[in-house]
Amino acid sequence: MDVETPKRPKVVIVGAGFAGLTAATKLAKADVDVTVLDRHNYHCFQPLLYQVATAELSPADIAWPIRHVLRRQKNATVLLGTVSSIDLEAKKVIADTATLDFDELVIATGATHSYFGNDEWEKSAPGLKRIEDATVIRRRLLMAFERAELSNDPAEREALLTFAIVGAGPTGVELAGAIIEVARQVMPSEFRKIDPRTARVILIEAGPRVLPAFPDGLTDYARRSLETMGVEVMTNTRVVNVDANGVDLEHGRVDAATVIWAAGVVASDAGRWLGAKTDRAGRVIVERDLTLPGNRNVFVIGDTAAVSREDGSPVPGVAPAAKQMGAYVADVIASRAREAVPPPAFVYKHQGDVATIGRRSAVIKLPRANMTGFSAWLFWCFAHIYFLIGARNRIAVAFKWVWDYITFHRGARLITDQRDQL
Amino acid sequence: MDVETPKRPKVVIVGAGFAGLTAATKLAKADVDVTVLDRHNYHCFQPLLYQVATAELSPADIAWPIRHVLRRQKNATVLLGTVSSIDLEAKKVIADTATLDFDELVIATGATHSYFGNDEWEKSAPGLKRIEDATVIRRRLLMAFERAELSNDPAEREALLTFAIVGAGPTGVELAGAIIEVARQVMPSEFRKIDPRTARVILIEAGPRVLPAFPDGLTDYARRSLETMGVEVMTNTRVVNVDANGVDLEHGRVDAATVIWAAGVVASDAGRWLGAKTDRAGRVIVERDLTLPGNRNVFVIGDTAAVSREDGSPVPGVAPAAKQMGAYVADVIASRAREAVPPPAFVYKHQGDVATIGRRSAVIKLPRANMTGFSAWLFWCFAHIYFLIGARNRIAVAFKWVWDYITFHRGARLITDQRDQL
Structure with a gap:
């Protein structure tokens, strides 16, 4: 042996x-x-x-x-x-x-x-899962304002200043809140021909409510907050097609040069x-x-x-x-x-759900309590800083948040690698 | 009328x-x-x-x-x-x-x-003039270490850990100093199969000295500093060809997976x-x-x-x-x-020349004085922070410099958009 x-x-x-x-x-x-x-x-x-x-x-x-x-x-x-x-x-x-x-x-x-079997929609409606996705969306978002400033056609300009987000889970809600703020708070002083405040941000959801994982009270709060900020929320609205110029709905159409997919x-x-x-x-x-x-x-x-x-x-x-x-x-x-007995089964402990709504509000569902508004947003900020890896990033992100909270600026507005430009 | x-x-x-x-x-x-x-x-x-x-x-x-x-x-x-x-x-x-x-x-x-009529070299030896150039070089630099860690062929590994920089003006000198620091100070603890400290950084200059715009004393100082850090400086060395695997010199060849063009x-x-x-x-x-x-x-x-x-x-x-x-x-x-008399001719006032050599040294030629070493480097830091646009960037950059000076880390080591990978 x-x-x-x-x-x-x-x-x-x-x-x-x-x-x-x-x-x-x-x-x-x-x-x-x-x-x-x-x-x-x-x-x-x-x-x-x-x-x-x-x-x-x-x-x-x-x-x-x-x-x-x-x-x-x-x-x-x-x-x-x-x-x-x-x-x-x-x-x-x-x-x-x-x-x-x-x-x-x-x-x-x-x-x-997932585009639910319509993978050809991806080209017109990028999703947000990877760093590269984020820079693609950033480029399209910023280019839409640039192209609107260059356009002399009112219909084209309107489509360029319309941003459609498909899917009202946390990602869709957070994108909608951030984009309406870019349009209404960051951009206005910088353009001469267009008024970025006229931009439309449309959040399209197939189900009956935004943030479906949250309880009704928080859902209603989130929807009201988004609408107060200027986001148009369309629930019970199914997207049947996406092309380079907008989305076809079951009943009607939205002309939008920028479509973002946050649906599945x-x-x-x-x-x-x-x-x-x-x-x-x-x-x-x-x-x-x-x-x-x-x-x-x-x-x-x-x-x-x-x-x-x-x-x-x-x-x-x-x-x-x-x-x-x-x-x-x-x-x-x-x-x-080490030849010990392993734990028999995985048991999931749900810690809560959270979504921010713009720069001063959030909804949080914890096991024993719910939070909304500014205090929820502060809680969200601290939690996310805490979970970032590395002190350098924690400090850098905290600094940028505080700075931009005070100044209403955005610090990373670069249109790089303009392959899909114009 | x-x-x-x-x-x-x-x-x-x-x-x-x-x-x-x-x-x-x-x-x-x-x-x-x-x-x-x-x-x-x-x-x-x-x-x-x-x-x-x-x-x-x-x-x-x-x-x-x-x-x-x-x-x-x-x-x-x-x-x-x-x-x-x-x-x-x-x-x-x-x-x-x-x-x-x-x-x-x-x-x-x-x-x-400028590749002096050899534009086909650009593919193998990117230059550094735009943001996109910088992310291309960053990707190649970081990928070289990743590929070396994956390689089982000693010759290939050696070429992957050789970085050739063509041109010893300020850009070439600054790149050489920064890359040898990445290899010797940032990377060593993170790899298991390769020793990043064995990486070679070769600075190739056609003329007789580095930093030709500087007076002899500063040039000598810069060369000695680079060599102390581990950079191999080759002056009076003309590049006659660049390909994907290295550079041909008038006399000899350098096998290098990463070549950076800082020559013209x-x-x-x-x-x-x-x-x-x-x-x-x-x-x-x-x-x-x-x-x-x-x-x-x-x-x-x-x-x-x-x-x-x-x-x-x-x-x-x-x-x-x-x-x-x-x-x-x-x-x-x-x-x-306003129908006034314009100033008749442009008169240039030379303010000085400056180049950093790694993370704690620099050479500065001012109209009435020269500076070298750590004090020159501090002067360079403050001058560059001062000339940055916007307080947000000034604070963010200063913070990153201080942080990375203390920790020897590098905060932006992302390989994104890996089109020219592997």
């Missing part, structure tokens, strides 16, 4: 969003070798992407190099690469840059926007890589310990996993849920490595 | 760099209508571009919307557009977005990098638009009052103009010279508008 040298398990984590990065950092003290693979070199703080899209923050304010975050974690290696397939039999992840052997695999590749998400390709059963949104259906059915060494977490709460309702696709799943699988993997 | 209503002269300024923007702001009180046309919506503070290229600052830290700078100047209109031609007869500027009538025209369209500049296309006589660098030869020979209503200023000092030597292509020319033509145009 051979005596085997004990070998440290190889853990491969694909994706360094909230779920994957939390799994990696929680494995710091485990007796395993961790490799984090991501197609970007940075972790992006998605909750503030809308502030990059609306020219308040710079991309670097909300993104950090993954290898910088993990620099002191000696058991972690970071590699750049895009997964093309996974060989479950041979236990290999095949990426464009490397092939990685694994003993335990954690898939945390997130979600992207679809999970990453992980289901295909794994040959796994997925739900309608492409999320992999996992066991209660977040493993792939029939394969206890493959975990799927974050927005790519379809996970249910104890009452049967789905775990929402929010950052705290992703982090909790990351921490849970790290616990399972670390327990297995 | 008809009585004419006095008409306000229409001044069109093409280009909102240091020259054009200074001309515009100095015309604030003149009885003229000013239109500023630029192909970007922002003014870029070029002296700090190398800090964007080396991941210290974000693009928005060194760029401001032109219309924001001019928002309170009621006689100024800002338009986005790219000039295609100029009709001097009909007094019209023809751009892709608009056609503008002018009574006085100021051309301030700057310069770009060529003026914008203004000479062609105007059908004007230009010097070898494409700069329009102007009269002593910066007008086009034979056309007193067309001015050419900044890096696009070939202007001589009183001793016959050329006015250098630096920010203070551009600003002085902008202020001078504003004075001429304002004088004409």
Whole structure:
């Protein structure tokens, strides 16, 4: 009989969003070798992407190099690469840059926007999931004002100054509030031919109310706040087509040069890589310990996993849920490595829901209380500063918020890489 | 005889760099209508571009919307557009977005990098003149380390960790110093397979010394400082070819995955638009009052103009010279508008030369004194903070410099838009 040298398990984590990065950092003290693979070199703080899209923050304010975050974690290696397939039999992840052997695999590749089968709409209506999306939207938003100033055709000018946002979840509400503020508070003194205050921001929602995850009282408050700010809110309004000049609704049409898609998400390709059963949104259906059915060494977490709460309702696709799943699988993997009993099932703790409405209001639903208005907005600010990674970014973002709150300016109004200009 | 209503002269300024923007702001009180046309919506503070290229600052830290700078100047209109031609007869500027009538025209369209007739080198060796150039260089610099970490071939790894900079003027020297610091101070703790400290930074200069505009003592100091930091300085070394894998020298070759071009500049296309006589660098030869020979209503200023000092030597292509020319033509145009006698000739006042060498040294040549070392570097910091536009950017940049000085970090290490990746 051979005596085997004990070998440290190889853990491969694909994706360094909230779920994957939390799994990696929680494995710091485990007796395993961790490799984090991501197609970007940075972790992006998605909750503030809308502030990059609306020219308040710079991309670097909300993104950090993954290898910088993990620099002191000696058991972690970071590699750049895009997964093309996974060989479950041979236990290999095949990426464009490397092939990685694994003993335990954690898939945390997130979600992207879904056009419900109309992918051709993407060109006219970009979504907001990645840094590149945010700079595309920023460019279109700023270019619309520039082109309106250049136009001599009143109808064209009106379409250029109309911004349609499809989907009234937190992202849609936050974008609508930020864009109306750019139009009414930031831009007016800077244009000579157009009056940016005449810009229309239209928030289009298929369902009966904005912020559907929130209770009725907060929903009503959010809608009233948006309308007071000047946003036109259209609920029970289904979009049937999107083109370069606007959106067709079930009844009527909105001519808008800028359309932003905040309506739906679809999970990453992980289901295909794994040959796994997925739900309608492409999320992999996992066991209660977040493993792939029939394969206890493959975990799927974050927005790519379809996970249910104890009452049967789905775990929402929010950052705290992703982090909790990351921490849970790290616990399972670390327990297995030291031959302890892993926690039997993932239990999601809902911490609350939050959405800002412009620069001085927010709605927050906590387990035991709701908050609205300025105090909710301050709470939101502090929470987001707290969850940013790194003191440098915390200070820089806090400074920019305070400064722009006082001055009504926007500090990152660059139109770069004008490929889709004019 | 008809009585004419006095008409306000229409001044069109093409280009909102240091020259054009200074001309515009100095015309604030003149009885003229000013239109500023630029192909970007922002003014870029070029002296700090190398800090964007080396991941210290974000693009928005060194760029401001032109219309924001001019928002309170009621006689100024800002338009986005790219000039295609100029009709001097009909007094019209023809751009892709608009056609503008002018009574006085100021051309301030700057310069770009010159490959001395080898434009095919640009693909392999980007230059550093615009925000987009800086993000291209940043991406290549960061990707080189990522690819080296992924590589298993020692020769490839060595080429990936070799950075060649062609041209040892201030831009080349500043890039070399910043890149060796990224390699030796920022990156080492973050990689597992490679040792970033082994990276080579090679500064290649055709002439006999670095910083040729500086006196010998400062040149020697700069060279010694660079070499102490680890930069390999090759003077009297002519580049005969550039390809994707390195540069061929007159004698020998350097294998380098990253090559940056800081060797020469060529003026914008203004000479062609105007059908004007230009010097070898494409700069329009102007009269002593910066007008086009034979056309007193067309001015050419900044890096696009070939202007001589009183001793016959050329006015250098630096920010203070551009600003002085902008202020001078504003004075001429304002004088004409109020029917006063304009100042007869532009006189350049040289304020000094400055270049930083890494994070704690600089060389400065002032009219009456020279400075080197840490005190020169502090002087450089304060001067650049002072010349930035807007308190928000001043505070943000100062904070980032102090923070990164203490921590040895780099805050803007994003690889975005990976079109030329891998």
